[in-house]
Amino acid sequence: xxxxxxxxxxxxxxxxxxxxxxxxxxxxxxxxxxxxxxxxxxxxxxxxxxxxxxxxxxxxxxxxxxxxxxxxxxxxxxxxxxxxxxxxxxxxxxxxxxxxxxxxxxxxxxxxxxxxxxxxxxxxxxxxxxxxxxxxxxxxxxxxxxxxxxxxxxxxxxxxxxxxxxxxxxxxxxxxxxxxxxxxxxxxxxxxxxxxxxxxxxxxxxxxxxxxxxxxxxxxxxxxxxxxxxxxxxxxxxxxxxxxxxxxxxxxxxxxxxxxxxxxxxxxxxxxxxxxxxxxxxxxxxxxxxxxxxxxxxxxxxxxxxxxxxxxxxxxxxxxxxxxxxxxxxxxxxxxxxxxxxxxxxxxxxxxxxxxxxxxxxxxxxxxxxxxxxxxxxxxxxxxxxxxxxxxxxxxxxxxxxxxxxxxxxxxxxxxxxxxxxxxxxxxxxxxxxxxxxxxxxxxxxxxxxxxxxxxxxxxxxxxxxxxxxxxxxxxxxxxxxxxxxxxxxxxxxxxxxxxxxxxxxxxxxxxxxxxxxxxxxxxxxxxxxxxxxxxxxxxxxxxxxxxxxxxxxxxxxxxxxxxxxxxxxxxxxxxxxxxxxxxxxxxxxxxxxxxxxxxxxxxxxxxxxxxxxxxxxxxxxxxxxxxxxxxxxxxxxxxxxxxxxxxxxxxxxxxxxxxxxxxxxxxxxxxxxxxxxxxxxxxxxxxxxxxxxxxxxxxxxxxxxxxxxxxxxxxxxxxxxxxxxxxxxxxxxxxxxxxxxxxxxxxxxxxxxxxxxxxxxxxxxxxxxxxxxxxxxxxxxxxxxxxxxxxxxxxxxxxx
Numbered sequence: 001x002x003x004x005x006x007x008x009x010x011x012x013x014x015x016x017x018x019x020x021x022x023x024x025x026x027x028x029x030x031x032x033x034x035x036x037x038x039x040x041x042x043x044x045x046x047x048x049x050x051x052x053x054x055x056x057x058x059x060x061x062x063x064x065x066x067x068x069x070x071x072x073x074x075x076x077x078x079x080x081x082x083x084x085x086x087x088x089x090x091x092x093x094x095x096x097x098x099x100x101x102x103x104x105x106x107x108x109x110x111x112x113x114x115x116x117x118x119x120x121x122x123x124x125x126x127x128x129x130x131x132x133x134x135x136x137x138x139x140x141x142x143x144x145x146x147x148x149x150x151x152x153x154x155x156x157x158x159x160x161x162x163x164x165x166x167x168x169x170x171x172x173x174x175x176x177x178x179x180x181x182x183x184x185x186x187x188x189x190x191x192x193x194x195x196x197x198x199x200x201x202x203x204x205x206x207x208x209x210x211x212x213x214x215x216x217x218x219x220x221x222x223x224x225x226x227x228x229x230x231x232x233x234x235x236x237x238x239x240x241x242x243x244x245x246x247x248x249x250x251x252x253x254x255x256x257x258x259x260x261x262x263x264x265x266x267x268x269x270x271x272x273x274x275x276x277x278x279x280x281x282x283x284x285x286x287x288x289x290x291x292x293x294x295x296x297x298x299x300x301x302x303x304x305x306x307x308x309x310x311x312x313x314x315x316x317x318x319x320x321x322x323x324x325x326x327x328x329x330x331x332x333x334x335x336x337x338x339x340x341x342x343x344x345x346x347x348x349x350x351x352x353x354x355x356x357x358x359x360x361x362x363x364x365x366x367x368x369x370x371x372x373x374x375x376x377x378x379x380x381x382x383x384x385x386x387x388x389x390x391x392x393x394x395x396x397x398x399x400x401x402x403x404x405x406x407x408x409x410x411x412x413x414x415x416x417x418x419x420x421x422x423x424x425x426x427x428x429x430x431x432x433x434x435x436x437x438x439x440x441x442x443x444x445x446x447x448x449x450x451x452x453x454x455x456x457x458x459x460x461x462x463x464x465x466x467x468x469x470x471x472x473x474x475x476x477x478x479x480x481x482x483x484x485x486x487x488x489x490x491x492x493x494x495x496x497x498x499x500x501x502x503x504x505x506x507x508x509x510x511x512x513x514x515x516x517x518x519x520x521x522x523x524x525x526x527x528x529x530x531x532x533x534x535x536x537x538x539x540x541x542x543x544x545x546x547x548x549x550x551x552x553x554x555x556x557x558x559x560x561x562x563x564x565x566x567x568x569x570x571x572x573x574x575x576x577x578x579x580x581x582x583x584x585x586x587x588x589x590x591x592x593x594x595x596x597x598x599x600x601x602x603x604x605x606x607x608x609x610x611x612x613x614x615x616x617x618x619x620x621x622x623x624x625x626x627x628x629x630x631x632x633x634x635x636x637x638x639x640x641x642x643x644x645x646x647x648x649x650x651x652x653x654x655x656x657x658x659x660x661x662x663x664x665x666x667x668x669x670x671x672x673x674x675x676x677x678x679x680x681x682x683x684x685x686x687x688x689x690x691x692x693x694x695x696x697x698x699x700x701x702x703x704x705x706x707x708x709x710x711x712x713x714x715x716x717x718x719x720x721x722x723x724x725x726x727x728x729x730x731x732x733x734x735x736x737x738x739x740x741x742x743x744x745x746x747x748x749x750x751x752x753x754x755x756x757x758x759x760x761x762x763x764x765x766x767x768x769x770x771x772x773x774x775x776x777x778x779x780x781x782x783x784x785x786x787x788x789x790x791x792x793x794x795x796x797x798x799x800x801x
Contacts, residue, residue, distance in 0.1 A: 079531075133214045205275050359379070436694065474658065
């Protein structure tokens, strides 16, 4: 009997819910224009939120392939210069890994990792591949999955190499049956494949395609045993019971104990922070990409709220049309709870339809979004998490957008409604106005943000960086015959008439490169550690890169004759006491050098910062990059073809690879450009959604006042006067929005700019442009409905009177 009653109750409940959805669908079908505005507005919001959540999901899941992320740490070094701790590189001394494992019981695994590029040759297959020298403890630290080979035996052979599935497939056409095969490296060394590992996920901070024993790098290099040489990353894995804070203190004490230098320490840097919190200030984590994750998540939420606001505005604005329906339902016995449920059901149905439309839009725009954010994101509806997220967003929108109108409409008194004596509630109108103000405030803030970010990036890109980066070609020079045949290469390129000059350098020209604090000169303060970058170059390097010699003279053709000479940058020269530093003697690595020239400062490392001091000395050996300056007026394609022809002869067996320095320079602003591009898109979307709501509200107001408009026209009002009448209320709301938005936008962007040493001043025209744009867009939106109402035939409006 109880079961029967329970079954009947469930059946009645299902019938009631079905009826609610039928009524909701009927109302949606009956008001197609109103429904379309709501559904499309919500769909845009859901699309934006979903795309951002896909991006956020990828960001927060970086390094998820590491099984015990909480126990895995990178070990960078803090070094104190001028009283401030600096963590500007991850490099550590070679012996640190073994010492940490031996002397700290909580460290169960420790490994070194040094990036390298190898040229692999197997018969006719030749590829350049990025990998690393490492220790076998890394297999466990990074939780590498061996598909073939034994991880315990893989590094027993010093010339053993572990490769990924992808590399195995490219070289052998098979990713498994290649154990024991031989790979030639850089056309001279042979390595035997001892393991195949799964390809690392794309969202991996430390990525590599191959691994070889670290001894292949350190053998014969005594300097790698020195605690003063920072040249490798160090990783550790702690015991599950380890207290991270206590272990960190022990790690910080290791280097001072070994070297006596209390101004250099190693620290623990968790795998959970590698990607999102990689910005350090004074030796501590001070932010990173997590700020963008929070920013974009907040913007996604704001876009959703704006879309929901449209629904609330239009639903409450249409209350007069639905007042009779509510009164009749209440008179026939419907309770307030039933009405709330009915109106909420309508909102949820709208949101679900918007969610379905949003999925379609996501599928269409996802390739372009991937291109914008430089990722390979996928909607992947086979994942329950993605389906639940879309459903959750849709339901949340439905509830957020529908609850207030449901409570508002269900509160009507049936007697007042049916008698026609109900007074229009001013509270609903006030709330609608506040919501419109909020929508346009957000739109203006996003417009200002877009312009400020663009201006800041443009400002930095166009500063004088001390070199001519346009069309400057950068070619990797290590590993082949470029260094050996450098003179011949330059001669051939010049004689071809396509190249003006070329030079070598030991690091990428825009990178931080190598540095030291052990340079001494007359008058240097003994109580200060001053970091000096050092670069090896060839004589024509300055001309090739457009760098200027300000005083003195450069290097001659003979490296031997220049062995005791150095050039220094302007910033370095300013550190010296001498009025004219040319001729000053400096000491470095127990050798004495003479300053023969001063080079104008050039920008490297931090593109927003200032030029750090640099010392240049003449050396061909050990160079990593060749820089080529084409002749003016020669087509780039012709120059590249000639360089490739020359290198095929002078650097046989190595593929021709190059990049343009200005492309590398532009890539340094990737994060800022992402913020700017997304702000621009979100600003446009916010304006579109806001205008859709404004369009609906203005249509409703025009409809509500059609008889008034008819009377005014009969009495002689012009179309312009009627347009002014209908537009002024909305214009006032937009102006109020500007009064809120402009100070808030200034505050937000002023604080954002403080993170950059080289920055713009926010100009008044930015706010004038953003405000003017908002006013014009709002007026155009409202005026369409106003003109339509003003030009309507007054006879039709008044014939019922």
